[in-house]
Amino acid sequence: MNNYIYYPGCSAKTNAxxxxxxxxxxxxxxGFDLEEMEDWNCCGATATMSVDEKKVAAINGRILSxxxxxxxxxxxxxxxxxxSLKKANSFLTGGTDQAAEILARLKDIGLEYKGTxxxxxxxxxxxxxxxxxxxxxxxQRKLSGLKVACYYGCQVVRPFTxxxxxxxxxxxxKLIQALGAEPVEYAAKTRCCGGALAANLEEVGxxxxxxxxxxxxxxxxxxxTTLCPLCLFNLEIMQSKIAKKYQVNIKMxxxxxxxxxxxxxxxxxxxxxxxxxxxxxxxxWKKLENGGANEQ
Amino acid sequence: xxxxxxVIFEEExxxxxxxxxxxxxxxxxxxxxxxCGTCTSSCPNAEYMDYSPRKIIAMIKGGFKDQVLKSFxxxxxxxxxxxxxxxxxxxxxxDIMYALKRKAIAENVYPVRFPIAVMDKEMDxxxxxxxxxxxxxxxxxxxxxxxxxxxxxxxxxxxxxxLKTGRLSLKKESIKNKKQLRKLLKSVKGGT
Ligand code: SF4
Ligand code: SF4
Numbered sequence: 001m002n003n004y005i006y007y008p009g010c011s012a013k014t015n016a017x018x019x020x021x022x023x024x025x026x027x028x029x030x031g032f033d034l035e036e037m038e039d040w041n042c043c044g045a046t047a048t049m050s051v052d053e054k055k056v057a058a059i060n061g062r063i064l065s066x067x068x069x070x071x072x073x074x075x076x077x078x079x080x081x082x083x084s085l086k087k088a089n090s091f092l093t094g095g096t097d098q099a100a101e102i103l104a105r106l107k108d109i110g111l112e113y114k115g116t117x118x119x120x121x122x123x124x125x126x127x128x129x130x131x132x133x134x135x136x137x138x139x140q141r142k143l144s145g146l147k148v149a150c151y152y153g154c155q156v157v158r159p160f161t162x163x164x165x166x167x168x169x170x171x172x173x174k175l176i177q178a179l180g181a182e183p184v185e186y187a188a189k190t191r192c193c194g195g196a197l198a199a200n201l202e203e204v205g206x207x208x209x210x211x212x213x214x215x216x217x218x219x220x221x222x223x224x225t226t227l228c229p230l231c232l233f234n235l236e237i238m239q240s241k242i243a244k245k246y247q248v249n250i251k252m253x254x255x256x257x258x259x260x261x262x263x264x265x266x267x268x269x270x271x272x273x274x275x276x277x278x279x280x281x282x283x284x285w286k287k288l289e290n291g292g293a294n295e296q
Numbered sequence: 297x298x299x300x301x302x303v304i305f306e307e308e309x310x311x312x313x314x315x316x317x318x319x320x321x322x323x324x325x326x327x328x329x330x331x332c333g334t335c336t337s338s339c340p341n342a343e344y345m346d347y348s349p350r351k352i353i354a355m356i357k358g359g360f361k362d363q364v365l366k367s368f369x370x371x372x373x374x375x376x377x378x379x380x381x382x383x384x385x386x387x388x389x390x391d392i393m394y395a396l397k398r399k400a401i402a403e404n405v406y407p408v409r410f411p412i413a414v415m416d417k418e419m420d421x422x423x424x425x426x427x428x429x430x431x432x433x434x435x436x437x438x439x440x441x442x443x444x445x446x447x448x449x450x451x452x453x454x455x456x457x458x459l460k461t462g463r464l465s466l467k468k469e470s471i472k473n474k475k476q477l478r479k480l481l482k483s484v485k486g487g488t
Binding site: 010013014015016017039040041042044045046047048049050051052053054055057058059062091101102105106108109110111154155158159166190191192194195196197198200201203204208237275276277278 | 419
C-alpha cells in the first residue's frame, strides 16, 4: 500500500537533511516505500509569493502535475512546501480565469494538470491513515521519562488544516505519547517563530524564539520537536543570540518528531541524523538511558 | 511629547486602491472589516510594524495607497496566518500582505535595503534560474545587496557549524529540466 510520492523540498536536501533521514526510514517501517519525485522544483515558499503570484501558481502547478503523471498524491514534510502546494492546488482547481491561464501555460510545456492530486503532511497520514495503534505496535524502545514540547508552528496548521486545530493542535502530542514519551502542556505550540524574518531581523527573531523556548523550559521539556525545517533552524540558531540578549543559559535540543519516532522504533540511532543537531544532546541521552528514573 | 500629525487631503488618496488590492489578493471581503482588532492582537510582529494590520486594512479601504505601499508592515509579516484564520469577517489578511509586497515591488516603492524585501527578490531570482534554492548563495547575495559585510562576518561561525554537521551545501542546487521551467516562467508574469 503506497499512494504517495515524496516531495522533499529544498530544505530536506540542505539544512534539514535529518528530516529526510528520519521520515523515510520511519515510513518504510510502517510499510510505505516513499519514492522521491523525479526532477522536482522549489515551491517558492514565502519569497516568491511576495514577488510574483502567477509564478508561484506555475511552479507549484509543475510539481502537482508531476505527481499526477506518477498517479500519486504528494507527501510534503516541510511546512512551507505543504502550504504552498495546498494553496496552489486550491487556486488551480478553483475554476477561475486566472487559474485557466496558468493551466494553459503548463499544458504548453507538456504538463497537463487535471486537479486530481491531494497534498498531505506526514503527520496527517500517520494519525489518520496509519493510526496510533499501528505506531504503538512498532515501538521497540519506549521513550519513557522524556518530556517533549510539541511545536507545530504556523503553516501546517493554518490556514488549510483539515486534520487538526489551527490554535491548539494535538496530533503530534498524541504521536509522541504513543512513543512512550510525555508531551508537556505547551501553550506556545502554534506561536510563530518568525519564519523568514527571524535570521534577518535579529531583534524580532530572538524575541519570538525566546518566547517559544522559555515556555518549553518552564514546562520542564527536555526537547522541542517540530515538523518544520525553518522552525527547527530558527529555534536552534537563535539560542546563542537569546543567551546574549536576555542573559540566560539555554541549551534546548530541537528535533524533528520523526527522529524520535525512529528512535522509538529501534532504528539505528546513527542513521537518524541526531549528529546534525547544533545543540548538544547529551542531557537528553542521559535522560533516556535512565528512563527518567532520576526524576522526582 | 509633541504630537505630529500629517494632514492628508482627499485628492492625495487613490480611489482605485481598494479595488486593486481586492483583485491582487483574491479577497473581495475587505469592505467588511469591522475594525475589531483581532488581526492586530493575533499578530506576533505587530509591535514592530509602523501600522498595525488593523490600521493597514482601514488605510486600504480609505485609499491611502502611498502610505500603505511605503509601509514596513507587509515586510514584517511572517505569513503565520493567525490573523487570517481568526478574522470574523473572513478577510484574507495574510494574502493582502503578500499582495502589498508585490505591488510595492512592482511600483518600485519597496524598501530597497530592507533585508526581507531583498531576500524575497534574491530567492525569486535564484529559483527562476535554477529551479531550486541554495541557501549559501542566497545569503551571499543578500549581504551584498543590503551592503552589510559585517552581517556576513557575524554569520561565519554559524556557517561553520552548519558545514560541520553537513547542513550547508556549497554547490548551487538545480533541477535537470531547467529549459522547461524557464519556458514556463517566461510565459507567466504576475507581480501585483
Ligand atoms: S480581524 Fe478582520 S474584521 Fe477585525 S480588524 Fe482585522 S481585518 Fe478587520
Ligand atoms: S500573517 Fe502576518 S499580519 Fe497576520 S498575524 Fe501573522 S505576521 Fe501578523
